[in-house]
Amino acid sequence: MWEVALIYGFINSVILALTALGFSLTFGISGVSNFAYGAMYIFAGFVAWLLLNKLSLPFFVSALVAVFLTALLGAAMYRFVLLRVRGLVISEVIATFGVGLIILELFRYLGFTGFEYTLPVFSDGSLLIGHTYVDYQRLWIVAVGIVLAVTLYVFTHHTKLGLAFRGIAQDEHTALSLGINSDRVAGLSVAFGSGLVAVAAILILPRGTISVNDGYDVLINAMAVCIIGGLGSSVGVVLASFLIGYAQIMTEILSGPHWKMIISLIAILIILMVKPSGLLGKQKELEERM
Amino acid sequence: MKQRRKERIDRGIKARSDDVFSLNSYREMLYVALPPLTPVLLLIILPLALPSYWQKVLISTCAFALLAMSWDFLVGVGMVSLGQALFFGVGAYIAGISNKILGLPIWIDIPVATILGGAVSALLLAPVLRLRGVYFSMVTLVFPLMLERIVEASGVFGGTEGISGITPFPNSFIESYVIVFVTLFALFGFRRLVTTDYGLVLKAIKDNDMAVMGVGINVYWMKAQALFISGCVGAFAGAFITHVYGFVGMPSFALDYSILPLSSAVVGGMGTFAGSFLGAFILVPLSEALRGIGGLRIVLYSFFLVFFIVALPEGIFHYVQRKYQQFERWVEVDK
Numbered sequence: 001m002w003e004v005a006l007i008y009g010f011i012n013s014v015i016l017a018l019t020a021l022g023f024s025l026t027f028g029i030s031g032v033s034n035f036a037y038g039a040m041y042i043f044a045g046f047v048a049w050l051l052l053n054k055l056s057l058p059f060f061v062s063a064l065v066a067v068f069l070t071a072l073l074g075a076a077m078y079r080f081v082l083l084r085v086r087g088l089v090i091s092e093v094i095a096t097f098g099v100g101l102i103i104l105e106l107f108r109y110l111g112f113t114g115f116e117y118t119l120p121v122f123s124d125g126s127l128l129i130g131h132t133y134v135d136y137q138r139l140w141i142v143a144v145g146i147v148l149a150v151t152l153y154v155f156t157h158h159t160k161l162g163l164a165f166r167g168i169a170q171d172e173h174t175a176l177s178l179g180i181n182s183d184r185v186a187g188l189s190v191a192f193g194s195g196l197v198a199v200a201a202i203l204i205l206p207r208g209t210i211s212v213n214d215g216y217d218v219l220i221n222a223m224a225v226c227i228i229g230g231l232g233s234s235v236g237v238v239l240a241s242f243l244i245g246y247a248q249i250m251t252e253i254l255s256g257p258h259w260k261m262i263i264s265l266i267a268i269l270i271i272l273m274v275k276p277s278g279l280l281g282k283q284k285e286l287e288e289r290m
Numbered sequence: 291m292k293q294r295r296k297e298r299i300d301r302g303i304k305a306r307s308d309d310v311f312s313l314n315s316y317r318e319m320l321y322v323a324l325p326p327l328t329p330v331l332l333l334i335i336l337p338l339a340l341p342s343y344w345q346k347v348l349i350s351t352c353a354f355a356l357l358a359m360s361w362d363f364l365v366g367v368g369m370v371s372l373g374q375a376l377f378f379g380v381g382a383y384i385a386g387i388s389n390k391i392l393g394l395p396i397w398i399d400i401p402v403a404t405i406l407g408g409a410v411s412a413l414l415l416a417p418v419l420r421l422r423g424v425y426f427s428m429v430t431l432v433f434p435l436m437l438e439r440i441v442e443a444s445g446v447f448g449g450t451e452g453i454s455g456i457t458p459f460p461n462s463f464i465e466s467y468v469i470v471f472v473t474l475f476a477l478f479g480f481r482r483l484v485t486t487d488y489g490l491v492l493k494a495i496k497d498n499d500m501a502v503m504g505v506g507i508n509v510y511w512m513k514a515q516a517l518f519i520s521g522c523v524g525a526f527a528g529a530f531i532t533h534v535y536g537f538v539g540m541p542s543f544a545l546d547y548s549i550l551p552l553s554s555a556v557v558g559g560m561g562t563f564a565g566s567f568l569g570a571f572i573l574v575p576l577s578e579a580l581r582g583i584g585g586l587r588i589v590l591y592s593f594f595l596v597f598f599i600v601a602l603p604e605g606i607f608h609y610v611q612r613k614y615q616q617f618e619r620w621v622e623v624d625k
Contacts, residue, residue, distance in 0.1 A: 033424065084600045089423050090370045094552065095599045097372065097431075101549065101592035109586050220435065223428060258443030265436035272429055273417040 003130050005249055011138050013245025014145040016225055017238055018200045021152055023222035026193030028231040029156055031169030032186045033092040034193055036077060036100030038219030043103055044070040044198035045210040049117055059120055067198040074194025078187040086186065100219070108212045117210040119202065141203050148199070153234045165189050169232065217261060224264035228271045230278025239279060243267070295623045298616045325614070326478070329567065333474055337466035345466055349534055351574040352473040353527040357551035358558070358566035359476055360523040365560055366484060367516040368422070368496030373430035375547035376414070377524025378531075379437060381407035385529035386453045386538030396457050400529045407525020412517040419510045419517075422499075431548075438543040452539020456532055469530055473567075476523055480563045483519075492516055545588065550574070553591040557598045559605020568607050 019041070026034045034040075044066045051062030077099055085091035126135040156162035167175040168182045168189075175182055197218075224244060229236025244264055251259045271278060307318045336348055357374045364371050385403035388394045394402065418429045442450055459465040483489045491512060494502045499509050528547075532538045550573065551566070558569025573594065577587050598605060 081596060081600055085603075090427065091599050091603070093370075093372070093424055093427055094556070095596050098592040098596040098599070101545075102589050102596065105586075105588040105592070109589060216435070220432065223432075227425075227428065256443070258439070262436060262439050262443065265432050265439070268432050269418070269429065269436075272421060272425060276421060276425060 004132050005246075005253055007129060007132050007134060009246040009249040011134070011142060012249050013242040014142045015204055016221055016245045016248075017149060017241035018141065018145040018204065019197065019218050020222040020225035020237055020241060021148055022193035022196030022200065023219075024226050024229075024234070024237045025152065025156070025165070025196060026189050028226045028229075028233070028237070029169060030165045030186060030189035031231075032078075032082065032086075032189055033089065033096050034074070034077075034190055035093055035097040035219065036103065037193070037197060037222055038215035038217070039100035039103035040070050040074060040194045040197045041201045041218045042107060042210065042212060042215040043073060044201040045119065045205045046107060046112055046117070048119055048202055048205075049210060052119070063202045066202060067195050070198035070201075071191045071195035075187055075191040078190040082190065083183060083187070086183070100215070104212050104215045112210070113212060115209050118208070119206045119210070121206040137203075137206055144199070144203055148196070149234075149238060152196075156234065161185070161188070166232070220261070220268075221264050224268045226278075227268055228278055230280040233278070233280040236278055236280035292622050292624065294620045296618050297621045298612070298618050300616050304615045325564075329477065329564075330474060333470045337463065337470060342462065345462060346534075347575060347578045349466060349469055350531065351570055352469045353531050354550050354554060354574050355473055355567045355570035356469075356476055356523050356527040357547060358554035358570045359480055359563050360520040360527075361551045362555045362560055362563055362566040363480055363484075363523075364516065364520045365555070366489075366496060367492045367513060368499070369513065369516070370423070370427045371430040371548075372427045372552070373432070373434045373548045374524055374551045375434040375543045375545065376430065376437070377407065377411050377521045378528035378547040379434055379543035380410050380414075380521070381525025381528030382532040382538045382542040383447060383528075384410070384525070385532045386456055387447060389456050389533070390453050396459065396533060400526070400533065403529035403532075404522050404526040407528065408518045408520075408522030411521030411525065412514050415517055416514055419513045434543040434548065438540050441540055441543075448539060450540060452537055452541075454537045454539075456536045456538065458536050459533060465534065472526060472530075477563055477567050484563075549588060549591050549595070553595040553598075555605075556603075557594050557605060559607035559609075562607055562611075565605050565607030569605070572606070 022040075023034065023037050026032050026037075047069050048062050048066035051057045051065055052059060055062075057065070077096065081095050081099055082092060085095055121135070121137040122140050123136045126133045127139060128134075154162075156166055164175065164180045164185045165188075167178070167180055168185050172182050175185075221244070225237055225240045228243065229238070229240035244267055247263050247267070248260050251263050303318055303321050307313055307322050313319055313322065333352075337345055340348060357378060360377065361371060361374050381403050384407050385399050388399040388402055389396065392399075414433065415429070418426060421429065441447060447453060459468075484493065491502065491507060495509055495512060502512075503509050528542060532542070551570070554569030554573050555566040556569070557573060558567065559565030573591065577590060580586075580590070602609075
């Protein structure tokens with residue numbers, strides 16, 4: 001049983017990290033709120049499903065198009081909603097949360113619920129690790145998750161655009177004076193974040209059916225990971241994913257699946273009460289919190 | 291280069307009637323009295339005039355108006371809540387439990403749920419009072435979801451079934467007028483409260499909490515009090531609705547109770563309470579009239595929310611107020 005917990009805990013942690021990467025890029029690293037994040041996840045899933053089943057495109061193409069469209073949706077949301085309330089943090093949160101609700105509840109209203117809404121796995125079959133079977137899809141998730149996390153780290157620390165992403169969160173005026181168009185960079189950050197969550201959706205959704213309620217869970221998990229890890233800290237995101245990931249699997253094994261989501265919620269509360277800047281966060285500590 | 295600019299000037303009647311001592315005609319008295327009297331008269335007449343179905347709509351409108359005003363009050367202290375459902379649900383559950391399990395009569399358990407609900411909400415949020423801005427909002431967003439899932443997972447208080455068979459009100463007139471009077475009391479009470487010295491301190495916490503600390507006021511204690519007041523109003527709405535439906539369960543923590551008050555306050559206009567009140571009286575009957583669209587309700591509220599916050603952040607009330615108190619004209623200006 002402990003072996004199962006160890007392996008599936010690891011996979012669960014990578015899944016969490018993967019779903020949180022986009023949120024971390026947009027909210028944690030660039031300081032732009034995107035609370036429509038969970039909705040983007042579901043949006044990507046349904047778009048891929050529609051392209052695959054209604055237009056009969058090959059899986060690879062529909063996945064790519066879905067990622068692209070989700071990034072476009074993020075950019076459009078930035079251009080038409082966020083740009084107008086930029087800087088008013090609370091308005092940003094409320095407006096993006098509202099956009100997310102519109103997307104999610106619209107899918108629910110249009111009848112996108114049921115068991116037929118599933119995405120295909122990349123490759124069938126499973127691998128025996130020790131005494132535990134792990135299917136290839138989960139291995140894909142782990143591989144892509146690790147690659148993406150490393151890429152993101154390199155991107156935000158060693159490329160011009162990535163440094164601009166971090167720059168606008170640290171000090172927007174200084175960034176402006178150094179020739180960074182903060183509006184455009186923030187828009188790109190939202191688009192990249194949305195694209196990342198779409199990649200996560202394409203990888204993770206084949207494990208079950210696409211359900212609208214997952215949208216809320218994804219948002220909460222991403223929030224939990226980013227807050228606990230500390231905003232702006234890439235290492236913190238990974239650390240927090242492993243903490244919550246293993247905590248979730250342990251509670252699932254010990255006391256049933258109902259309690260699994262509660263772990264993230266309780267973790268958010270505890271970390272905000274005890275150490276509001278997160279485990280490894282340094283950024284903006286004094287400005288936004290007391 | 292000549293350009294046009296809109297100039298706004300206070301109406302003469304406003305300038306005269308701002309000072310109570312110079313009210314010297316019925317017209318001026320009417321000008322001053324009309325805005326506060328309209329909601330009072332309307333709410334007193336409506337329960338008599340409406341058919342029984344729309345009376346129920348009025349009741350839920352009032353409940354949402356209460357939630358919206360309690361949201362508005364918290365915003366005035368600098369705490370933006372994304373989870374008024376917490377207050378509503380806590381009030382609803384306390385009322386349900388004390389009525390059904392402890393057997394308290396309705397006239398005792400609603401006040402108990404109001405006070406206790408406010409206290410419990412304040413206590414639950416007390417550890418995160420130090421958080422500001424978005425971080426506080428995140429916690430409030432998380433709380434109702436968490437309580438809902440804890441109820442679901444642990445099965446306490448009826449679990450997914452909820453508690454049903456709660457004592458209803460003796461008759462519909464008492465039912466309507468209780469909530470009507472409480473809503474009016476909350477509306478005018480809140481409006482009065484924010485103009486007192488106490489309200490001034492609360493407002494100062496929003497504007498600059500460091501300055502308030504600097505004069506030796508305990509900001510966290512004041513915030514806790516604000517949470518208690520706001521929580522009481524929200525919990526009353528919950529307790530009341532519980533008795534109207536005769537049921538309390540996980541839906542009491544539903545997203546509706548977080549989003550609709552928020553939308554109402556934003557659509558109506560924040561910071562005046564009258565705006566939140568107006569917003570609720572626009573959105574709830576509207577969604578009831580469009581009942582056919584069913585699940586599209588939340589979409590509609592969210593749409594209004596996003597639209598108003600992006601395009602018309604001042605809200606309807608401020609717009610109407612401006613038209614009432616000022617006239618506008620185009621003037622030529624030199625650039």
